[in-house]
Amino acid sequence: MLELTKEPFFGFSLCMFSYIVAVRINQKAKTAIANPLIIAAAIIIAVLGALRIPLDHFMVGADFVSMFLAPATAALAVSMYRQFEVIKKNWLPIVVGCVVGAVSALVSIFVCCKVFGLSEEITASLLPKSITTAFAAKLSEQLGGIVPVTLAAVLVTGIIGALTAPYLIKVFKINNPIASGLAIGAASHALGTSKAIEIGEIEGTLSGIAVGLCGLVTVFIAIFL
Numbered sequence: 131m132l133e134l135t136k137e138p139f140f141g142f143s144l145c146m147f148s149y150i151v152a153v154r155i156n157q158k159a160k161t162a163i164a165n166p167l168i169i170a171a172a173i174i175i176a177v178l179g180a181l182r183i184p185l186d187h188f189m190v191g192a193d194f195v196s197m198f199l200a201p202a203t204a205a206l207a208v209s210m211y212r213q214f215e216v217i218k219k220n221w222l223p224i225v226v227g228c229v230v231g232a233v234s235a236l237v238s239i240f241v242c243c244k245v246f247g248l249s250e251e252i253t254a255s256l257l258p259k260s261i262t263t264a265f266a267a268k269l270s271e272q273l274g275g276i277v278p279v280t281l282a283a284v285l286v287t288g289i290i291g292a293l294t295a296p297y298l299i300k301v302f303k304i305n306n307p308i309a310s311g312l313a314i315g316a317a318s319h320a321l322g323t324s325k326a327i328e329i330g331e332i333e334g335t336l337s338g339i340a341v342g343l344c345g346l347v348t349v350f351i352a353i354f355l
Contacts, residue, residue, distance in 0.1 A: 135183045141191025148173040165292055167321065206323075206338040213335045220308055224336065227309070228343035231316025235260035235344075236351055251275060257352050259283035262319040265345035269352055284319065291318020292325040299329075307332040315340025 134140060152169035178188055210217065217224065236257060243253040254275035258266035263284055270280035295314045304310050307330055314322040315337030323341055327334030 135187040138191040141188045142194050145195050209335040227312040232344040232347035255279040259287045261345040261348045262341050288318045288321025291322035311336025312340045316344045
């Protein structure tokens, strides 16, 4: 049994099966809480735990899924091209919004870490929590943080953003799609962007832009903290 799990087909198939099931559950539940990514991750963890399958075996095939990350990211350029006029007309609010979002995330984490007396190492690990993984891992390493802690914080932040974004938009009555998209991307990076795309094309486009800009701004500012 364990020999079969070493094959690339196993990890790849488990990912695909789990996500298909998760999407079906999401469609039936019709609620943001039933996020397909969370459900799929829970299914995978349950299968690996129940069958005592080593994570290394699963990753042999699961790594193939990561190959789709680059094309999926590049696909955002299509919606950016479609919304080019919107971006051009609102470039100043977009830039200001991303800078404010990045600064707010950094300052809030820095202050909370100081208030709760967390070590400098943990503080450095948590500072990049609101930017996408590619930026966060390198920044954490540069600041002297613990990269696995950073990645966990990034994941939790993204999941919370994806789950709560639709409700927060309704609660605070945010009717401007540009503001909604920037807020989601600035606060919850790529995972939030996946939810923003579901909300609307403008929201998804602006969220994708916010992911990149906030990442750059965070890297620049964090160096001086």
